[in-house]
Amino acid sequence: MGSPGQKVVLITGCSSGIGLRMAVMLAKDEKKRYHVIATMRDLKRKDKLVEAAGDAYEKTLSLAVLDVCSDDSVKQCINGIKDRHVDVLINNAGIGLVGPVESIPIEEMKKVFETNFFGVIRMIKEVMPDMKKRRGGHIIVVSSVMGLQGVVFNDVYAASKFAMEGFCESLAVQLLKFNVTLSMIEPGPVRTEFEAKMIQDVKQKDCPGADPDTVHYFKNIYLPSAVDIFEAFGQSPDDIARCTKKVIEASRPRFRNLTNPMYSPIVALKYADETGGLSVHAFYHMLFNMGSLMHVCVTAMKYLTCGCLRTRTISPN
Numbered sequence: 001m002g003s004p005g006q007k008v009v010l011i012t013g014c015s016s017g018i019g020l021r022m023a024v025m026l027a028k029d030e031k032k033r034y035h036v037i038a039t040m041r042d043l044k045r046k047d048k049l050v051e052a053a054g055d056a057y058e059k060t061l062s063l064a065v066l067d068v069c070s071d072d073s074v075k076q077c078i079n080g081i082k083d084r085h086v087d088v089l090i091n092n093a094g095i096g097l098v099g100p101v102e103s104i105p106i107e108e109m110k111k112v113f114e115t116n117f118f119g120v121i122r123m124i125k126e127v128m129p130d131m132k133k134r135r136g137g138h139i140i141v142v143s144s145v146m147g148l149q150g151v152v153f154n155d156v157y158a159a160s161k162f163a164m165e166g167f168c169e170s171l172a173v174q175l176l177k178f179n180v181t182l183s184m185i186e187p188g189p190v191r192t193e194f195e196a197k198m199i200q201d202v203k204q205k206d207c208p209g210a211d212p213d214t215v216h217y218f219k220n221i222y223l224p225s226a227v228d229i230f231e232a233f234g235q236s237p238d239d240i241a242r243c244t245k246k247v248i249e250a251s252r253p254r255f256r257n258l259t260n261p262m263y264s265p266i267v268a269l270k271y272a273d274e275t276g277g278l279s280v281h282a283f284y285h286m287l288f289n290m291g292s293l294m295h296v297c298v299t300a301m302k303y304l305t306c307g308c309l310r311t312r313t314i315s316p317n
């Protein structure tokens with residue numbers, strides 16, 4: 001698997017979105033520096049990836065089955081790799097969940113943690129010991145801006161990404177001693193199936209257990225604003241793939257990598273006031289007082305702030 005000198009990159013969740021674009025971009029690297037093992041839980045969903053990979057398929061890109069929620073599947077996949085050697089592990093697989101907490105069964109919430117949190121840990125537990133032995137390797141975790149700042153009605157999804165951030169912050173220190181790098185990619189909204197799945201999911205539900213006011217705030221105030229935000233500030237999965245490639249290729253990769261400069265002020269707000277009041281009230285104001293104007297506001301913000309918020313983010317260009 002791979003030629004000498006090529007880095008073996010394993011990516012989870014490559015059937016669509018960010019994972020698919022990362023796999024294709026790395027496999028098509030001009031200098032052929034990578035052999036990509038693009039994994040997905042169901043190979044019946046491979047066609048889009050295979051088509052996008054073109055000539056790279058079965059040369060610098062190979063496919064493997066991997067369900068991050070199954071111990072057996074993870075073990076089988078890693079055991080199938082020559083010498084179990086992975087240079088770069090990209091933990092991308094993840095699922096979203098939106099809606100009033102009262103209306104979401106605990107089982108559904110557990111599924112989010114099982115995928116977004118334990119799924120990543122399962123992968124790291126399988127790959128990290130070999131990296132530590134070799135004194136080398138790079139683990140990348142696709143977190144989210146919601147791993148740093150909660151967003152209303154995304155309570156459980158944000159919690160799963162916060163959990164990941166705490167886990168990585170702790171582990172990164174130990175890994176440094178073994179020359180293993182840990183980096184997080186923290187995108188804001190990205191235009192992938194993620195958003196479509198979220199909206200589809202909401203349409204099918206009538207929020208049982210939530211009172212009419214909450215359902216109104218969710219469906220008529222939050223959702224339209226969120227759609228506007230995806231439209232105005234959403235990045236493409238290629239943008240995130242480019243940022244990630246930069247992180248992999250950096251001589252000293254950063255630990256945190258926000259990809260969207262529009263979210264820097266939101267994160268800064270959080271650290272500007274340790275009581276948390278500023279963030280909570282700012283979000284309240286943005287949602288409930290500016291919600292109906294969100295369309296106008298986001299467009300204005302997009303033009304007013306372009307270029308001046310980029311210092312601490314990683315740019316796809």
Ligand SMILES: NC(=O)C1=CN([C@@H]2O[C@H](COP(=O)(O)OP(=O)(O)OC[C@H]3O[C@@H](n4cnc5c(N)ncnc54)[C@H](OP(=O)(O)O)[C@@H]3O)[C@@H](O)[C@H]2O)C=CC1
Nearest residue numbers: 013015016017018067068092093094144189190192193194
């Ligand atoms: N889109 C966005 O706005 C943002 C996304 N992110 C994060 O980016 C990552 C990728 O999301 P994105 O590309 O947008 O969304 P997509 O829904 O397009 O892709 C998610 C991928 O994860 C896979 N997946 C889900 N569950 C499992 C599992 N148990 N085992 C293996 N693969 C699984 C899906 O596979 P299948 O086809 O089988 O369902 C799919 O390939 C996620 O971690 C998400 O949290 C972060 C910030 C913003």
Ligand SMILES: CC1=C(/C=C/C(C)=C/C=C/C(C)=C/C=O)C(C)(C)CCC1
Nearest residue numbers: 144146151152188189225226229286287
């Ligand atoms: C900024 C902002 C909003 C929405 C943010 C959204 C929708 C972010 C989505 C991020 C995603 C999808 C991350 C994935 O991991 C609100 C609450 C509408 C109004 C207040 C300001």
